[in-house]
Amino acid sequence: MRYGFVKSPGRNESIDIARGLGMFLVIYGHVLQILFHRRMDGGFSQIAFAQWQAIYSFHMPLFFMISGMIANQFSGKSWKQVAHRSIYLILIAYIVDVIGTSFTVIHQGASAISKSKVEDYLINHIALAESFSTITVWFLVAFAVVRLASYSILRYTGIVRWFIVAILIVSFVFSYDCPNAFHIRAVAPGVVFYMIGRYLALRPIGIYAALSPVLLAISLWLAHYNGGCTFGWQSSCENPELPGHFAVLMIFGLYGDLPLFFLTATIGSLAVIGFAKLLVNTKLSPILGFMGRNSLGLLIINGFYLAFVNPFLRNVIDINDTIIFYVALGSLATLAHIITLLLTKPVLSCIESIAQRIAQFSVGILWLALARFRADTRHAETGT
Structure with a gap:
């Protein structure tokens, strides 16, 4: 993570700003829940x-789309390098979950520990x-799988590529x-937005930058x-915690009308990306760029605010x-997250470091096992 408010050389500022806008929507969307949920x-x-x-109709698809816009992230990358990054993201989710679960046990005491809860965990x-x-770390897991699936589609051609697409569907x-x-x-829709x-x-x-206000208005209207079910054979498709009310929730696979979801999410994401281009070199660009460059840390922190605050x-x-x-609610929530991010830099860096080391070790072991398997297979074929 990059904790400075000055943009890093070589980075696409509009992409950082778009990610920062997305992160603001995550923070604001979650704090809005206090006004109608439980x-x-x-x-x-x-x-x-x-x-x-x-x-919620477009903010998570936005992150998949922005990730796909970093065109060179797979350039010259091997399967091993791509797998390392995906395993790293999943490990961060696990490490954060262990910390969050520890907080829950400390807060609830012995009542948080039972056979059923251990089995559930x-x-x-x-x-x-x-x-x-x-x-919130669910997104890291979904994104890790989306990266692997997208890399597979881009790496292979012909019937193999279509076979991968068929598996996703x-x-x-x-x-x-x-x-x-x-x-x-969330994987197949995530791959669509990534592509x-x-x-x-x-x-x-370039036209969608100028049209971003119109695109956003259309998305909000749509x-x-x-509402309703994604597939006709589903018996229930509403959020059990909000009976009678529908909202897209990628975390649970609640999309409602699938064509309308894709249309709304695409238009809304394009609107945000367009607004980001318009905000480059404005007074808001430093703070939004900072949030975009530190979206991983802010996502982790937001999870703790969502669960405990x-x-x-x-x-x-x-x-x-x-x-x-x-x-005021959106501004104060965002400010609280930024302050928490700056105060917890050592902890976040430690989480990243641990995940990085375990990922390197895991990928090394995995590729060594694959190499031995291939060698054994060749020996069996040649009879040597």
Whole structure:
């Protein structure tokens, strides 16, 4: 992570700003939940929910698309290098989850430890990477798999490429009949947005920057028309914690009407990327660029705010549906995250370092095993 507010040489500032805008939407979207989700007073702000619903219609696809726009990230990379990065991201999710789970045990005491909860942790957290104590790191797991799938599609051609695409489609369709292991329900859509970003990187279309306000308005309008099930055979597809209300939730594979989801998410993501181009060299660019360059750290921190601070805030902050209140809420939440990021630099750096070392060791062992397997196979074929 890069903790300075001055942009790094060689980096695409508009990409950093776009990622920073996306990170702001993550922070703001999560803090909005305190105004309608699990409030002890039963309050439910329709205005807060409408904003949340609109944000969730495109903010996670945005990150996949931005990643695809970094056109050279696979340039000259081997399978080993790509696998290393993906394993590194998954390890960060596991390490953060261990820390978050430790916080939960400390907070809840002995009641947090039981046979059923230990079994749940070993199965859903460790084996399936489906559930995490701080929630937000789910994206790191999904993105790690999306990177591997995207690299496979770009690396191979012909029938092999189409076979990989077919596997992604089939796994997506049938993922609703099995556990959401490694967030498989987000992988195929994530690959689609990654490839859109890849296309934009190779064939830039400048017009969407000028049209970004119009694109954003269309996306926000379309978001409120989405709902229902992704596939007709699904018996239930609403968020059980928000009965009667629909919002896109990639973490659970809740997309509503699939064509409308892709249209809304694509238009909304293009709008944000367009706004980022317009914000280059403005007064907002240093802070948004900083947030973009440190999006991994902010994502980790946001998970702890979501898991441990939101439950407190939703019972002490009254609903106030005024513009001033929402501006203050978003600004203060963002400021709190930036301050926390700066204060926890040593911890975040330690997490990254540990994940990096384990990833290097794991990939080394894996590739050594593969090399031995290939050697044994050749010996068996030649009879030597």
